[in-house]
Amino acid sequence: MNVDQALQDILATPKNIVITSHQKPDGDALGSSLALYGFLTFHQHKVDVIFPTDFPDYYNWMPFIDITQIANKTDAQKASFLNADLIFCLDFNSIDRVEEVKEQINQSKAIKVMLDHHLKPQLFCDYNYSSPKSSSTSEMVYDFIIAIDRDYQLTREVAECIYTGILTDTGGFQFSCTSNATHIVASKLLEAGIEPDIIFNNCYNNFSLDRLKLFGFCLDQKLKIIRDSVAYICIGPEEKKKFNIQEGDTEGLVNFPLKIDNIGISVLFKQDEGKIKISFRSKHQIDVSAIAREHFHGGGHRNASGGTSYESMEKTVEKFEKSSMN
Ligand SMILES: [Mn+2]
Missing domain, CATH: 3.10.310.30 (Diaminopimelate Epimerase; Chain A, domain 1)
Known part of the structure; x- marks a missing residue:
């Protein structure tokens, strides 16, 4: 992935950042958001992760899940959006998928960055990274991280988040969106110490x-x-x-x-x-x-x-x- 130099320069010093994703966040929305959270906080950014609506309980095991917020239009949350230098919009490509935070995003003067893999993107951000060929936004977050910081040592937590997004969006590496690149990224995640059986059970063998x-x-x-x-x-x-x-x-x-x-x-x-x-x-x-x-x-x-x-x-x-x- 080619990340614009201007955006890399902005991210070179600590910033106030909001990460958001689509309504009813799924494994990829959560995985990409939390992986990016792990990476950005490692680089001393102040990050709020705010989802438009709640997510299923069976994702409660995910790393960093406790820091997530659900949109509630409180003053504190409005301030997060208003004071943000950057807003990352992950795993959606139309502002209509985030009804509950749409106003806050539109009103904020923050620089907006989209990372997404759905077809037919509406380019509503300042930086639009759209890659319909990618298996998942989580795979794109991996590419984004590596493009920004080649030397970044992938932590197990960040790797678990990325793997969750890839696993769920590829239906366990079975859909046609699973590529050569997807498996290479997965191999890097295994190197970082993730346990695929545990993540699989957490994501799929969790029925009531x-x-x-x-x-x-x-x-x-x-x-x-x-x-x-x-x-x-x-x-x-x-x-x-x-x-x-x-x-x-x-x-x-x-x-x-x-x-x-x-x-x-x-x-x-x-x-x-x-x-x-x-x-x-x-x-x-x-x-x-x-x-x-x-x-x-x-x-x-x-x-x-x-x-x-x-x-x-x-x-x-x-x-x-x-x-x-x-
Ligand atoms: Mn996705």
């Missing part, structure tokens, strides 16, 4: 009994298959109540229908307050980001995207069935 039963129920009772190749699951208030669904509990469910040989697209529709949250997954060359972008106010990656619908569940599914025809 309710959550496992929810998965079983959805696959048994809610899975619909159309045209032999497209699968979808709808989750409404009933399931939410029955299985006591918590934030993050449906994470990963959308991947299961892809285990069927001839299924190329899998979608999860989840009723939220006043809207339906949609996750899209696909195999091979099938591009679900176009469906998400063109029909459901969303976007993302070719094989993994997200969107939102403000119509009823029935109408949303109908619209999806039509839009996925070609």
Whole structure:
């Protein structure tokens, strides 16, 4: 990665920095933010990590997780944004993904830096590092760190954060975004002393009994298959109540229908307050980001995207069935 010399010069002396990432932070949002936090605080910067909304409890084991803040519009937090010299925007490329801190970012005179790997970036920062070829923003943070400080000795904590982001965004090194470079970075992280089995268990083998039963129920009772190749699951208030669904509990469910040989697209529709949250997954060359972008106010990656619908569940599914025809 080529990091502009001007930005490197700015970072050469201690600064006030805010790091933020997208709503409902996932492993990559958390991993990239916390890795960058570890690196920047090592270089004596004063850093606040502020997420727009809360993250699932099963990430509570992550290094530095205790220093994170959730957006609350308190005076202290407003001051963090206003007094920041720099704001890092990680793992999102449109200001609409950070509704809860949008105003603070827009009002702040800080220099803004985007590090992101999603398609179709909106270049809303002063420095925009967009790399859709990278597996994850965490992999980009590794590149960023090395570009700025060749001699930096990767700590185990920072390595654990980067590995978490890479692991979760590649689905355990299985998605097409996993590259030669991804594995080289992973090898550096292993050299820094991370234990991959522990991180894997923390990220994936962490279900509550309710959550496992929810998965079983959805696959048994809610899975619909159309045209032999497209699968979808709808989750409404009933399931939410029955299985006591918590934030993050449906994470990963959308991947299961892809285990069927001839299924190329899998979608999860989840009723939220006043809207339906949609996750899209696909195999091979099938591009679900176009469906998400063109029909459901969303976007993302070719094989993994997200969107939102403000119509009823029935109408949303109908619209999806039509839009996925070609
Ligand atoms: Mn990501």
